[in-house]
Amino acid sequence: MVRMVDVARQAGVSPMTVSNVVNGRPGVSPGTRARVLAAVAELGYEVNATARSLRTGRTGAVGLVLPDLEGPYHAHLFNRLAAGAESHGWHLLLQRTGGSREGELAAISPAHLRRFEGAIVNLVRLRPADLTRLRLEIPVVFIGESPVPRRFDHVMMDNVGGSRAATSRLLGTGSRRVAIVGGGHEDTDDMASLRTRGYREAHDDVGLAVDPGLVIEVPSYSSDQGHRAVLALHERDPSFDAVFCVTDALAMGALRALADLGLRVPGDVQVIGFDNGPEAEFTVPRLSSVEPGNEAITDQILAVLQQRIRADGAGGSRPPATNTAGARLVLRESTR
Amino acid sequence: MVRMVDVARQAGVSPMTVSNVVNGRPGVSPGTRARVLAAVAELGYEVNATARSLRTGRTGAVGLVLPDLEGPYHAHLFNRLAAGAESHGWHLLLQRTGGSREGELAAISPAHLRRFEGAIVNLVRLRPADLTRLRLEIPVVFIGESPVPRRFDHVMMDNVGGSRAATSRLLGTGSRRVAIVGGGHEDTDDMASLRTRGYREAHDDVGLAVDPGLVIEVPSYSSDQGHRAVLALHERDPSFDAVFCVTDALAMGALRALADLGLRVPGDVQVIGFDNGPEAEFTVPRLSSVEPGNEAITDQILAVLQQRIRADGAGGSRPPATNTAGARLVLRESTR
DNA sequence: ATGAAAGCGCTAACAG
DNA sequence: CTGTTAGCGCTTTCAT
Numbered sequence: 001m002v003r004m005v006d007v008a009r010q011a012g013v014s015p016m017t018v019s020n021v022v023n024g025r026p027g028v029s030p031g032t033r034a035r036v037l038a039a040v041a042e043l044g045y046e047v048n049a050t051a052r053s054l055r056t057g058r059t060g061a062v063g064l065v066l067p068d069l070e071g072p073y074h075a076h077l078f079n080r081l082a083a084g085a086e087s088h089g090w091h092l093l094l095q096r097t098g099g100s101r102e103g104e105l106a107a108i109s110p111a112h113l114r115r116f117e118g119a120i121v122n123l124v125r126l127r128p129a130d131l132t133r134l135r136l137e138i139p140v141v142f143i144g145e146s147p148v149p150r151r152f153d154h155v156m157m158d159n160v161g162g163s164r165a166a167t168s169r170l171l172g173t174g175s176r177r178v179a180i181v182g183g184g185h186e187d188t189d190d191m192a193s194l195r196t197r198g199y200r201e202a203h204d205d206v207g208l209a210v211d212p213g214l215v216i217e218v219p220s221y222s223s224d225q226g227h228r229a230v231l232a233l234h235e236r237d238p239s240f241d242a243v244f245c246v247t248d249a250l251a252m253g254a255l256r257a258l259a260d261l262g263l264r265v266p267g268d269v270q271v272i273g274f275d276n277g278p279e280a281e282f283t284v285p286r287l288s289s290v291e292p293g294n295e296a297i298t299d300q301i302l303a304v305l306q307q308r309i310r311a312d313g314a315g316g317s318r319p320p321a322t323n324t325a326g327a328r329l330v331l332r333e334s335t336r
Numbered sequence: 337m338v339r340m341v342d343v344a345r346q347a348g349v350s351p352m353t354v355s356n357v358v359n360g361r362p363g364v365s366p367g368t369r370a371r372v373l374a375a376v377a378e379l380g381y382e383v384n385a386t387a388r389s390l391r392t393g394r395t396g397a398v399g400l401v402l403p404d405l406e407g408p409y410h411a412h413l414f415n416r417l418a419a420g421a422e423s424h425g426w427h428l429l430l431q432r433t434g435g436s437r438e439g440e441l442a443a444i445s446p447a448h449l450r451r452f453e454g455a456i457v458n459l460v461r462l463r464p465a466d467l468t469r470l471r472l473e474i475p476v477v478f479i480g481e482s483p484v485p486r487r488f489d490h491v492m493m494d495n496v497g498g499s500r501a502a503t504s505r506l507l508g509t510g511s512r513r514v515a516i517v518g519g520g521h522e523d524t525d526d527m528a529s530l531r532t533r534g535y536r537e538a539h540d541d542v543g544l545a546v547d548p549g550l551v552i553e554v555p556s557y558s559s560d561q562g563h564r565a566v567l568a569l570h571e572r573d574p575s576f577d578a579v580f581c582v583t584d585a586l587a588m589g590a591l592r593a594l595a596d597l598g599l600r601v602p603g604d605v606q607v608i609g610f611d612n613g614p615e616a617e618f619t620v621p622r623l624s625s626v627e628p629g630n631e632a633i634t635d636q637i638l639a640v641l642q643q644r645i646r647a648d649g650a651g652g653s654r655p656p657a658t659n660t661a662g663a664r665l666v667l668r669e670s671t672r
Numbered sequence: 673a674t675g676a677a678a679g680c681g682c683t684a685a686c687a688g
Numbered sequence: 689c690t691g692t693t694a695g696c697g698c699t700t701t702c703a704t
Contacts, residue, residue, distance in 0.1 A: 004683095015683090016691060028689070032689080046446040046447045047681090049450055050681080051683090052683075054386045054387050054390050054681080055695085056682085057696080068415055070415065075408075078432070079404055082404075082432045092431075093431055095427065096415070111383055111385055115386070223614065224617070253618050282592040284591065349674075349675085351675090351697090352674070353675075363674085364673070368674080384697055384698070386696090386698090387698040390696090391700080392698080
């Protein structure tokens with residue numbers, strides 16, 4: 001391995017001068033700079049990021065911690081954030097927790113998080129109580145629906161508003177028996193509960209009661225669960241005339257199940273998803289979906305993170321922010 | 337930040353003893369160990385991975401370098417590899433190149449790669465000529481179809497065999513005008529060329545000539561390209577009666593385009609994809625696809641990498657291996 | 673079984 | 689403009 005001292009020797013200068021050249025710091029004469037750069041090229045020197053990081057405490061890398069990459073939503077999130085991070089001068093590295101308690105605890109431990117200058121973390125299993133004693137040694141922005149203690153920054157989408165808009169649309173176009181796939185008890189503030197809250201509010205708006213039999217919980221948000229849920233519902237009670245799925249992945253499974261059942265979409269059953277990923281354009285029929293403001297969310301996350309990273313150490317940092325991005329409905333062929 | 341010295345002071349021992357306890361090394365009396373662990377718990381000490389890494393040269397992290405996460409294939413690859421890496425005691429971190437020359441060059445520079453103990457790299461833009469002078473300072477296994485110099489380990493799937501099987505099936509079930517979406521010139525060894533080779537071989541097998549008008553190049557392998565390609569082909573020459581898409585993502589777009597055109601699948605046009613991702617189960621109609629041996633590939637990649645990491649420094653490491661995993665056809669509703 | 677010394681490669685702070 | 693000193697937190701080596 002070629003070290004800075006080797007370059008220094010080769011160029012006949014001190015390591016410090018090499019450091020100054022390599023890092024583009026001012027105050028090096030053109031001649032010296034040229035000799036150093038020549039030595040760098042000749043020896044094929046590359047800075048040792050680990051050593052630099054130990055010395056400066058900065059790594060240039062930002063971590064994105066996600067449960068996994070099932071379903072397209074997280075993949076697109078990563079793509080958008082990676083592109084955005086680039087323009088902030090960071091490298092985004094994705095780490096997976098597997099969606100388990102242990103995986104999440106390990107991922108947010110200082111030992112792992114210190115690889116990064118800052119992190120964007122999406123928890124799904126840990127409860128706020130698990131986080132009360134958490135000491136974060138780097139700036140962290142939490143994303144996703146899992147509630148976190150107030151003292152942390154949290155960027156999320158407008159789950160309630162988006163679900164309410166979707167459900168209102170279904171109820172406003174003749175559907176009376178709207179199922180929600182991926183619904184929950186509304187007794188917590190996780191994704192299932194929040195989106196169920198909007199679903200119920202839309203029912204309240206038109207004076208309709210929610211039938212608990214139409215609120216379907218699922219263990220995960222992948223397509224196979226959507227498929228399975230709709231088949232099971234139809235078996236139990238085929239009276240539903242619309243399905244609101246809390247993710248696009250679930251909705252893709254639901255569309256497949258309706259095709260299996262010989263039901264027409266949107267003629268017999270309307271379907272709306274949530275996320276508005278690129279694949280919504282290519283399902284048969286094309287999927288109507290809640291667009292959660294993906295662009296705005298990406299920008300907000302990175303803005304908050306940059307603020308925190310810059311302010312780190314400096315006093316007067318703003319109080320933690322819970323930012324909510326607006327959602328709107330994108331109508332395609334799966335609704336009337 | 338709590339350091340090892342702090343723990344040592346608290347426990348009344350030397351830093352070295354703390355190090356021994358924290359790393360589970362033998363030769364520490366039970367009493368001392370207990371006192372150290374108590375101090376660790378009380379102060380909330382976590383080892384500083386950066387410092388450890390600078391000293392030992394090992395990071396515990398393995399990098400996966402991919403162009404991006406467009407389309408489901410790479411996302412599933414990441415999931416599988418992350419799970420596998422876990423069981424080898426590594427953390428898998430995903431880094432994106434954006435699919436550009438500069439992005440790829442930056443990602444494989446020692447500066448970035450040294451964050452990792454080993455890396456799995458999928459290049460799409462760089463040619464072997466760009467890699468001839470490349471000095472890798474950590475073990476790297478290349479994956480994907482982009483050819484790399486012989487001296488590197490390379491794990492890939494059986495592109496030619498898989499494509500040949502898919503095309504043979506189409507030709508064997510009555511189709512005579514089989515288009516390939518994502519095809520290439522066969523003058524290089526990239527994915528498009530390899531899969532086109534199998535496509536041509538299948539034609540040769542039955543004594544049919546390939547119509548160059550049915551070989552459709554695309555700039556990327558996402559669904560919108562598949563959609564666009566099929567619409568354009570139909571406009572130019574609607575005589576095709578089957579479409580072989582070199583990725584599932586393309587095939588999803590193709591299915592959507594055929595629906596737009598009012599063509600029945602598989603009645604009017606048969607469709608086969610490549611990758612056999614989970615979403616192939618949920619398209620309408622369900623997508624027949626080439627299963628490239630995903631499980632086997634994951635295992636091979638990790639096995640080769642572990643071998644290299646363990647052998648690093650030790651002499652007698654085996655010559656670079658080019659492993660090819662077998663492919664087989666999974667038939668669903670989009671074929672007859 | 674435990675500890676002291678040295679150093680991984682780099683850069684902040686200061687001196688010249 | 690350039691160099692010297694010191695040390696980031698940890699672990700290897702060797703002594704006790």
